[in-house]
Amino acid sequence: MTSIESIIQAATSKALKTLFDADFSANQVTINDTRKEFEGDVTVVIFPLLRFTKKKPEESGEMIGAFLKEHLEIVEHFNVVKGFLNIGLTKAYWQNVLQDIYDKDQFAFGQPSGQTIMVEYSSPNTNKPLHLGHLRNNILGFAVSGLLEANGHKVIKTNLINDRGIHICKSMIAWQKWGNGETPESTGMKGDHLVGKYYVEFDKQYKAQIQELVDNGTTEAEAKKQAPLMLETQEMLRQWEAGNEEVRALWQKMNQWVYDGFAITYKNIGVSFDQMYYESDTYLLGKEVVLEGLNKGIFFKKEDGSVWVDLTDRGLDEKILLRADGTSVYITQDIGTADKKYADHKMDRSLYVVGNEQDYHFKVLKEICLKLERPHAEGIQHFSYGMVDLPSGKMKSREGTVVDADDLMAEMIATVKQRTEELGKIEGFTDEEAEELFRTIALGALKFFLLRIEPRKGMLFNPEESIDFHGYTGTFTQFNYARIRSIVRKFESKAAIPNQIPTVDWEALEMDLIQTVSRFPRMLADAGEQLNPAAVVDYAYNLAKSYSKYYAEVPILGVQDENVKTFRVMLSSLVARTIQQAFAIMGINVPERM
């Protein structure tokens, strides 16, 4: 079904040609939804057309409006306010739209695009548990993947695990020294938390050693390098790289603890991956690519033997790619990994869901791949998002000022449980159903909270004011879904829902719902193009809000007229379906009762 926008655009373009002999391509015609305070459904903005009409805005609008009414059956009436031509569409048009939407289960979802898009997200370090910042990453990554899928792309969700390096060795050293053989089993701790505990312990001991050295007259910079713990850690990394069996065994054991812990957290969040990459497999990649670039003269060597790329022509700096001793740096690995990903999947685009602190890094990565003329270079895109800050400032794992992901989810579930019981909402629920409901509401609130803000922007989380369940929330949206489901169940217990939506007179609120629902595909397409989950979540909330007003003001099962009742139930059901689909794309579940 052709969208109303393109129909009006085409007709307006034709009007300009016919009336003013002007060539103005259809897609340049600005179409808005008519604001509620005016009469009409869609609005043509006349101002940009004045240079062709050479008449006043009102007069131009009248002429074009008359043309549209004459040539388009679906135009019922029009009016002109200043430079805005408001067009009212016929009842028949909307009835058709409504039936069309109703007939298609997934009417909003795009046709297959033929494009494959890789989305890398999560990408945790294996030295500490996930915190609120990771939560934003995971939830955004999953939501963006869903959004791209809804737009017809094939999506490969990947997770590149940071499982090696000096920071991993820190928790290993600390556990070795002070762990007394503790295991997740012996302590009952989740493995990632146990390992994280030793990462924090390392930092504590390390700082003490630095302080001691400084007290004895060493400069702070020197103290950081000379501290025995640091030397031991560096030695451990060398042993790891040399393949020392003991070190490798310890590494494997502790990483496994972390993976077991992460698996639980991922399951709780409700995210998943199609492919895992491990840095221990990929960290040596890239070196050959750099040497290849060096041979081709794309990179250059400094006197000390280190290899660099000059990106000053692209407005960036010179960047080191290989150290003088020939070892890799971070960006080197990413160059190699990008090659490997492409070799594995031949994707058209590759999204990196990574915090905005790495904006510069990804600019450099893309420029380097472009210089190397990699086929995947153009498709590299950093999906940059802002940090989650606390009222006290930045979260720092080493200093223990983080909001732990597992704790936060558990607290929210507990809060929901308490409130739900207070409200007496779980009568007739089995224990399993109740638990499921608490999880659905808690995770819905959390995800909505994290998704409602435009990704690019930083966000504030105040642990004092726990995440809200009223107003602009996932809970409100879920609540309206549940109310509709209740209505539908009651209706269905007496009569079957027909296939054909009855033709009845519509209330203003019903017209509003129909229009909002019909906008779903356009909203999804825009949100997909802009990679903006916030738009989807906002849409779902606004639809729920419109419905909530409708629910309060218009009786549904209470009306006498059977046709009207059936119509209202079917419209309600369509609203529920739309909320459910929008939320599903975002990775948010919806309860049948709450």
Next chain:
RNA sequence: GGCCGCGUAGUUCAAUGGAUAGAACAAGAGUUUCCUAAACUUUAGAUGCAAGUUCGAUUCUUGCCGUGGCUACCA
């Protein structure tokens, strides 16, 4: 210093260059013999400053002010 973001009601967030800048929370005033009040109605309240482009600027450009990040041979 250089580069990249961000400054909108008391607070947290919206607004492809379009009409009278929207919500939510908090504050004030109301609503329950009726489909789930985790709801609804209602009052008050904002574009950091200064220029420029435009018929029209929260949006684009420039400067200033404020704020965060990057500017590692860490990952």
